[in-house]
Amino acid sequence: MADHSFDPTRTGLLIVDLQNDFLHPDGAYARGNQKSADIAALPARVLPVANALRQKGGWIVSTQFTLVPGKGGEPFISPHLKQIRPFLTKGDFAPGSWGHALVDELQPADLSVEKVAYSAFYMTRLEWVLRKAGIETLMVCGIVTNGGVASTVRDAHVRDFSTFVLSDGCAAFSAETHERAMGDLSTVAKTMTCSEAAALISGA
Numbered sequence: 001m002a003d004h005s006f007d008p009t010r011t012g013l014l015i016v017d018l019q020n021d022f023l024h025p026d027g028a029y030a031r032g033n034q035k036s037a038d039i040a041a042l043p044a045r046v047l048p049v050a051n052a053l054r055q056k057g058g059w060i061v062s063t064q065f066t067l068v069p070g071k072g073g074e075p076f077i078s079p080h081l082k083q084i085r086p087f088l089t090k091g092d093f094a095p096g097s098w099g100h101a102l103v104d105e106l107q108p109a110d111l112s113v114e115k116v117a118y119s120a121f122y123m124t125r126l127e128w129v130l131r132k133a134g135i136e137t138l139m140v141c142g143i144v145t146n147g148g149v150a151s152t153v154r155d156a157h158v159r160d161f162s163t164f165v166l167s168d169g170c171a172a173f174s175a176e177t178h179e180r181a182m183g184d185l186s187t188v189a190k191t192m193t194c195s196e197a198a199a200l201i202s203g204a
Contacts, residue, residue, distance in 0.1 A: 006137065006200060006204050007136070007137070007204065008053060008056035008057060008058040008201050008204045009056065009057040009058060009134075010058075010134050010135055010136045010137060011053060011058045011059065011135065011136075011137040011138070011139065011201070012058065012059040012060070012061040012111075012130060012133070012135040012137070012138050012139070013046070013049055013050055013053050013058065013059070013060050013061065013139050013141065014061045014063070014120070014138045014139065014140045014141070014142075014152065014156075015046065015050075015060065015061065015062045015063065015102065015106060015109070015141055015142050016063050016120060016140065016141065016142025016143060016148045016149050016152055016170075017063055017064070017065045017115075017142050017143050017148050018042060018043060018046070018062070018102060018103050018106060018141075018142050018143065019064055019065060019093070019099065019100060019101060019102060019103065020098055020099045020100070020101055020103055021092055021093050021099030021100065022039070022065070022143060023039060023040060023042075023043070023103055024099075024103065027099055028087070028088060028089075028092040028093065028099055029085075031087060032085060032086075032087030032088070034085070034087075034173070036171060036172075036173050038171040038172075038175065038178070039143055039144075039171045039172075039173075041171075042141065042142070042143070042169060042170070042171055043103050043105040043106055044105065045166075045168055045169055045194045046106060046141050046166065046169045046194060047105055047106060048194060048195070048198045049139065049141070049166065049169065049194050049197045049198050049201070050106055051198075052197075052198040052201040052202050053139075053201050055202075056201055056202070056204060058201065059110045059111060059133055059135055060106070060108070060109045060110045060111075061109060061110065061111045061112075061113070061126075061129075061130070061135075061138075062102040062106070062109035062111070062112045062113070063112075063113050063114075063115050063120040063124075063126070063142075063148070063152070064093075064095075064100055064101070064102070064112060064113070064114050064115065065093055065115055065116075065148070066093055066094075066095055066100065066114040066115060066116055067088065067092055067093040067094060068095070068116065069090075069094055069095075072090075073090050073091070073094070074090055075088070075089075075090060075092065075093070075094070078117075095114060110133075111129050111130075111133065113125060113126045113129065115148075117151075118147050118148050118150075118151035118152070119148070119151035119152050119154075119155045120148065120151075120152040120155075121152065121155040121156070121159070122151075122155070127159060130161070135161075136161065136162060137161065137162040137163070137164070138156050138161050138162070138163045138164065139164045139165075139166060139197055140152060140153050140156070140163060140164065140165050140166065140170075140189070141165075141166040141169030141170055141194075142169070142170060143170065143171055143172070144170075144171065144172040144173065144177075144178075145170040145171060145172045145177065145178045145181040145182060145185075146172050146177050146178070146180070146181035147172075149165070149170050149181070149185075150181050150184065150185060153165055153185050153188060153189050154185075154188055156189075157188040157189060163188070163189040163190070164189060164190045164191070164192055164197065165182065165185050165186075165189045165190070165191050165192075166191075166192065166193065166194050166197055167182055167191045167192065167193055168193050168194055169193075169194045169197075170182070
């Protein structure tokens with residue numbers, strides 16, 4: 001989609017997994033000593049984009065990584081995730097919990113979608129609600145660049161959404177991993193900084 005046809009009312013800021021359990025000092029990942037200054041900085045970088053889009057009638061869409069509780073509230077955790085994040089336990093990323101929620105700085109979201117895997121499109125209602133809302137363009141941010149962001153962007157691409165990735169609105173647990181993933185994603189999406197995205201929205 002060319003910039004001259006950019007319509008903020010048909011644009012969604014797709015916030016991938018910026019949740020308390022990932023980012024907050026009292027969240028699950030901090031308890032497991034999985035912290036990153038780059039990840040912690042994301043809400044403040046993304047907020048001007050969210051505010052610009054709100055002012056122009058666009059959509060804030062939050063995906064929430066979810067550990068679905070089974071019997072006794074014990075979560076279903078994929079074997080690969082249990083292996084790399086053994087600290088995850090009952091109550092973490094549980095639907096409706098504080099840890100599951102979008103971080104306060106970026107609240108409120110217009111649309112929220114629970115996800116159980118890397119891609120926010122996998123076995124979710126995301127595409128359905130995007131189509132119902134008339135969203136044609138996605139500005140994707142969040143974590144991690146090489147995981148949830150990359151998988152979601154590629155799935156958006158094959159579904160013919162016009163897709164932007166906010167290069168400084170995403171992060172991984174290492175800068176090298178982030179840069180490598182951004183290079184790969186530039187083949188299926190346009191990339192821009194948060195300040196460039198806010199300017200595009202405000203000037204539309």
